[in-house]
Amino acid sequence: MNQNWRSAVGRHLLLLLVPCLLVGLVSGEYALPLLIGIGAYLAWHIKQLLRLHTWLRERRPDEAPPEGYGLWGEIFDNIYHLQRRDQRVRGRLQAVIDRVQESTAALRDAVIMLDRDGNLEWWNRAAETLLGLKTPQDSGQSITNLVRHPRFKEYFEQGEFRDALELPSPVNDHLHLQLQITRYGNSEHLMLVRDITRLHQLEQMRKDFVANVSHELRTPLTVIAGYLETLLDNVEDVNPRWLRALQQMQQQGARMQNLLNDLLLLAKLEATDYPSDNVPVSVDLLLLSIKNDAQALSAGRCHRISLEADPHLRLKGSETELRSAFSNLVFNAVKYTPDEGEIRIRWSGDENGAQFSVTDSGIGIETRHLSRLTERFYRVDSSRASHTGGTGLGLAIVKHVLLRHRARLEIASVPGKGSTFTCHFPPQQVIRRG
CATH class of the missing domain: 3.30.450.20 (PAS domain)
Structure with a gap:
């Protein structure tokens, strides 16, 4: 209540009390006139409250407020103006909502x-x-x-x-x-x-094309490789000038066969969402086998390869696919780590699931390449990839295997200091045994 309203109430009370006191002075009874006056004043206010309640409950849009006097007249007018302002604001908001709904509907x-x-x-x-x-x-x-x-x-x-x-x-x-x-x-x-039906159809056409071409190329490559092997087995009957050419042809033919095998594996991985042989896999034993293969691949390069695996953690999934993904990461570490370098393989778990990581002390990868490493045929250094015999599909295979096992790949690397590849598996894929 503002200062004007307080003054108005004060004047009303003063106008009420003065006549009551005068009547009391004449009659010699002050209590009864004051009681009657105050009762009449309260009855008038109650009547105004009832009028306000009836108007608020039964009023129609844009209906004017009831006539009032003094303080109650100001109350009726102020409530009416507040309602009109609220209607205008609601109208503007509704117009905005209608426009948003019309635009989203389109x-x-x-x-x-x-x-x-x-x-x-x-x-x-x-x-x-x-x-x-x-x-x-x-x-x-x-x-x-x-x-x-x-x-x-x-x-x-x-x-x-x-x-x-x-x-x-x-x-x-x-x-x-x-x-x-x-x-x-x-x-x-x-x-x-x-x-995205159109995009899906184009992607499916690409997958079908790659799979069909890969299948068609396997037979001629097998025939060529077979004849090259026969010729090299009988190298004494071959003109010495052709020996180096035959060896290079056999090497490139083997590389082409590896490429086709990887393409066919990718096509198989993309064909379904989940592995068909979804069984518990003993990851510790799987990694032990991969470690032995990595040591054989390292041969005389004297890499220090260590394995730390929790024997109580198993994974639900395909052992064949997991072997392919894990071995790709471990073998890449062997290929790109200098002689006498260190490679650490780790399998562990926590409340967030399980993690498989491969850390090496290799040449490292620049940050600008990390987001594209899992793309098909993407190579940080094409000449180095050719030298190591890679197909450029290894990390793409890793990515698709992890997707089929509800997992994700995280890559951290510092040039000149090494890299860490970590596979994060969710809790629903992990089995803990006592």
């Missing part, structure tokens, strides 16, 4: 708002086309009850939304979608869904 990508528990709050028309959401009956439903793909449920429950998820549409198997979830506000979720 998007080809689906936009879905979820609460912190994953229940549907709002979505645009594209979400109904791509995901089959229905208005209004799906409002408040859990998104995992409507998008029932196992990979999406796992993706949402894990809460790790750094990477997008690709899966077929629940309403049309011919549509392929990319889903990206972002947290905002009070842990609410904003889900964006794109139709």
Whole structure:
């Protein structure tokens, strides 16, 4: 209440008390006139309160406030002006909301708002086309009850939304979608869904082309390698001038066969999401075998190779695929570590899952190359890769094997000091034995 209102109340009370005191002075009774006056004053205020309550409850839009006098007249007018201002603000906000909804409704990508528990709050028309959401009956439903793909449920429950998820549409198997979830506000979720069917088809065409070409090239390469081997086995019958050429042909043929084998392995890894032979793997024994192979590969280079593996940790997955991924990392460390260098292989676990790491004291890798190392045929130094006989597909194979085992690869390197490649496996892939 401002100063003017307090003055008005004071004047009203003064105007009430003075006549009551005069009547009391004439009659000799002060209490009764004061009681009657105060009662009348309270009754008048109660009447004004009832008028205010009736107006607020029953008023129609833009209906003027009731007539009032003095203080109550100001109250009626101020409430009316506040309501009109609130209506204008709400109108502007509603106009903004309508424009946002109209613009998002026109998007080809689906936009879905979820609460912190994953229940549907709002979505645009594209979400109904791509995901089959229905208005209004799906409002408040859990998104995992409507998008029932196992990979999406796992993706949402894990809460790790750094990477997008690709899966077929629940309403049309011919549509392929990319889903990206972002947290905002009070842990609410904003889900964006794109139709990437065309990109998926192009990627599938590329995979099919590589797989078919690789299969077609295996037979002629096998024939060529067989004849070269026959000729070299009978080297005494071969013109000495052709000996070096035949040896180089055999070397390059073997390299080509390794390349085709890696391409076929990649095609196989990309064909399905999860390994078919998903069984517990004794990683410590697997790494011991890989360590022995690494020492044989090192031969006379005198590398110091150490292994530290927790025998109580096993992995759910394919032993063949895990051997391929782990051996790629270990053998790369042997190839790119100078003579008498150190290579440490470690397998351990904690509350976040399990980690396999390979640390070397090799030449290291510049930071600008790290993000592209898992790309196919990407080489930091093409001449060095050719010298070591690499195909440029090793880390791509590692990446795909880890994806199939719900794991990720982390690379840390300092030029001139060495590198560390770490594979992080989630807890659901790890089995602890007593």
